[in-house]
Amino acid sequence: MSHKLLVRRAAVLGAGVMGAQIAAHLTNAGVDTVLFDLPAKDGPADGIVLKAIANLGKLSPAPLAGKALAEAITPANYETGLDQLKDCDLIIEAIAERMDWKQDLYKKIAPFVPAHAVLASNTSGLGINTLAEVLPEELRHRFCGVHFFNPPRYMHLAELIPARTTDATVLEGLETFLTTALGKGVVHAKDTPNFIGNRIGVFSILSVIHHTRQFGLGFDEVDALTGPLLGRPKSATYRTSDVVGLDTMAHVIKTMADTLPDDPWHAYFQSPDWLQALIAKGALGQKTGAGIFRKVGKDIVVLDLEKQDYRAADRAAAPEVVEILKLKNPAEKFAKLRESQHPQAQFLWACFRDLFHYSAFHLADIADTARDVDLAIRWGYGWTQGPFESWQAAGWKQVAQWIAEDIAAGKSMAGAALPAWVPERDGVHAAEGSYSPAKNALLPRSSLPVYKRQRFPDPVLGEKFAQGETVFENDGLRMWHDGDGIAVVGFKTKMNTVSDAVLDGLQEAVGRAERDFAGLVIWQHREPFSAGADLAGALGALQAEKLDLFEAMVANFQATSQRIKYSLVPVVAAVRGLALGGGCEFQMHSAKTVAHLESYIGLVEAGVGLLPAGGGLKELAVRASAAAGPGGDVFAELKKTFETVAMAKVSNSALNAKELGLLRGTDRIAFNAFELLHIAKAEARGLAEAGYRPPLPARRIAVAGDVGIATFKMLLVNMLEGRFVSEYDFEIAERIATVLCGGNLDRGALVDEEWLLKLERKHFVELAQQEKTQARIAHMLKTGKPLRN
Structure with missing residues (x-):
């Protein structure tokens, strides 16, 4: 028998707080979902569900990974909508914790449940065996308890509770689906009150x-x-x-x-x-x-x-x-x-x-x-x-x-x-x-095939997982492999920040990967992916007035990003948690990014009085030129990401990072953090097997030029007058606009990457010397919060 549960369409019964959020998370995962509740007494019959869907946008933390996903949830009610159950593969009941209500609902839906569908109750403590008693014989082996924790998008735990009649293959299929598709950690509980x-x-x-x-x-x-x-x-x-x-x-x-x-x-x-x-x-x-x-x-x-x-x-x-x-x-x-x-x-x-x-x-x-x-x-x-x-x-x-x-x-x-x-x-x-x-x-742990996707599961005390064979390491990072042709590199710094040793180490790692491996994955043993440049080190160099040292560090950062981009083997970034500043720039330069759903990605340099200078602005300009096409409107493309950078926005999900233009449409989103490495390696292997070549150097990048800069400045003046930004924020944003638009050139002028990188460096180093920027950096290091001066 197969361990697979094929879920094309799912239904959630009950549009209360939990039901609506479970439907939201199924939708995050790309599952076509119908959400049911009682028919409304007045107004449209699906009114209760429509209200619940509208409410999803107001909850914090957000149940939906992208605002537009709310429209993907299909509303239905138990009077007129039960026919919709006939094409559902998974039905999750999440109504109020009353045994009699749940049992009545089961009797009502049973005739509409297809012969292969799995029915699960998201109860937090009612007896699964008692619930199963009212089900027709042929449905009992496809019924169990699945208890999501609140909020279901963020809590890793899902308790799986079999009834005495539940078929083992049904459980295995559901466990596999919960783990990979919804990103859950599944624990089997016995049918006792409140479970584990x-x-x-x-x-x-x-x-x-x-x-x-x-x-x-x-x-x-x-x-x-x-x-x-x-x-x-x-x-x-x-x-x-x-x-x-x-x-x-x-x-x-x-x-x-x-x-x-x-x-x-x-x-x-x-x-x-x-x-x-x-x-x-x-x-x-x-x-x-x-x-x-x-x-x-x-x-x-x-x-x-x-x-x-x-x-x-x-x-x-x-x-x-x-x-x-x-x-x-x-x-x-x-x-x-x-x-x-x-x-x-x-x-x-x-x-x-x-x-x-x-x-x-x-x-x-x-x-x-x-x-x-x-x-x-x-x-x-x-x-x-x-x-x-x-x-x-x-x-x-x-x-x-x-x-x-x-x-x-x-x-x-x-x-x-x-x-x-x-x-x-x-x-x-x-x-x-x-x-x-x-x-x-x-x-031992479960031998279900899905767990082979977890190279490093969440360990309990006393568990050790082999660390792989070291290729090389320095003070900043370690490069290792498992003998499968794909090398992995992970940082050793606090918050995985980017130090000189990390920069030098990454360049070395790319070189070794090109020689000895089919691909390279940048993956951290634990969150975050990277909190960005080592600010303390940078501030030290500035205060000691070692400008040439500081400028060399910026140039080395850019060189590292370019080394990643033009590597002869695919470099895949495996992102989870924070990927800020330089961390965001590294993944922008990778051949592909695999981001865990809970990835908080941002070019946040403006918050510390700087601008992205690890190739981030250059890369946005390159992408805008490519998206606009020959003779196209480059400014319109830049406008989509300018605010993201100028306001130092951070995505609240990997999906939102795509909306903000910080991830590419082709980048992958992974739901289970413990499967991230497996998926990133598979992507690297796939690219290598398809005969990967890096992109050709971008030598004809169309820029928005002086007209673009002037147009951005008009937007900024309005924000300044409306007190949305401080005078200093205005200056930083103006410099960001200048770099994005390629400097004071004619609109549509053609430049190369080196031109844009030089602009980044120039404005970065000039900002870094300002008193207000140094105050912002010091404040961030001390409090962890941005200073608006």
Whole structure:
């Protein structure tokens, strides 16, 4: 049987927040999608769905990768539209969490579901087997649960929950589709309430709530402790609850209370009084403007339980506790937390202890392996380590002993004993696999063919993947290969910035690739692709007034871009995360770019008082001339990208980067970050196999000239008068226009690349010497934010 699920068309049932966003993400992935809801009481029958589609454009972060995609979603309703299900291959139900409503809907759609289609319920906690009971026999083997995390475009996790009747090949097909087409990390969950992610994640929140009260801490204090200091998102615990919605939180807690009567921690599955009081008042968190936190003018206030009122949110993590959390050795860190008398440290130990206890106790009933639990929490909640990884890193046996002592002393939230396997082991993750209580053995990762596309999967503690054979390395980068004829080069600098060693190394790498390989891929082991030029180094050279050194660096940057462009073997850029400034310019000069959907690409030099001078403006001018064609309107082509550069715009997706003119129409978009390297290598190999030659040198580039510059200046004067730009922004933008238009030449004059590169260098070096530019660079280095001076 095939592992393939062929999805030409999909349907999503339910146009609520989740349903509409799942439909949006299917559309991002190029899947023709129909979105259903109830017929509207008045106005057009599809009114509810039309409103939901319109609303997608207002949500932040944006569910759609490009604004125009909203028009691709087909609206439908359950009264007149069910015939549309007949040509769908995948149907995802995402209506409200009510068993009776879902079952009624299944009975209604069953006659219209084609004989090959897969039906999946995006439920966050209802029983998949119970849902399956109402389905006709022939549909049961094609039904399962698939639980996307919110927001579905950005959260990597998708939980796959088979029913007893689900066919294995159906699951494999869906897993393959979710992984490659939608870019998800799939974890198999058992059919237990709230599955894996929310079962452990919500318990973690409940234990934090319990211990917040126990140790008398403030909500803001707890958020200061349970965010980045623990390798968790900035929104930590209570702020996350506000974002999710306090009503949603209460609903999930109630689900746990109703469906898990025998859980030893059942007593804690209830919303605290303060939560019920906020909900009763309509303070549901971010969506209503007030919850646990509230914004008053520019200030943030937080609920104070003792005062029964809001107070300034100013309580922080204690310096002595921060010192403990900053310790590099996890064993030492946990020992110090446990022995410290500080209430914040005791609070943290208690939260970890109860989380570890709960996770170990329930591992056997909720998941196949400890890996599934850790990945679910990392991918669904944004933690850098899952609970079992944290425990194992801190010393499995020692921590297990401490937990057992606390249970015996009545300190832990529940008195249930740790499972018998816990003290017998030294940990749950090793190179050969992760622990499965059911098999009492370490199980390797899935052998499904789709995972062969992941050269470096997201590793759990103790997993190591061969790094490939080194071709050469210097201080800036490393070039390696796997014996498949395609070399890979990755940077070693902070944020993968471009230093002199990176520039020299790239030129060397291209030379070696030309001699010994069929192609070269620029790929980074982790995000970002590159935050651009090494600003600190540049500022140093400027302040020391070593102008010739500075100018040589700019010339070397341009030479590197040109070396990439005119390489005799294809150079493919594999972009994910930020690709700013020089990082953007390198991919512009590559034979092809493969960009992960979440690529934030921009020529942002204007923000630091400079202009793109790694060949970026030159390349835009070359493209405009080519697009206009002989005697065509070059200015009209330049106009499309001028604002992108002058306003230092950064794309909010790879698709948006195409709209902004920073990616080419022919560049590829990859949905799974862990497949990016595989796809980039395949592109490089494809180009090589097709007999790749670099482009001929561009020697007859038509420019917009002085007329173009004057026209851009008119646009800029309007922006200056409307106060959209500062005087200095105006000067920078004017210089950008000058380079893009080829300088003060006649309109339609022909120049070569060297002419444009020289213009870039001249204006770059002149700007760099200005006090205001140096102030902008210094401010960016210090605060990470642009200065508008």
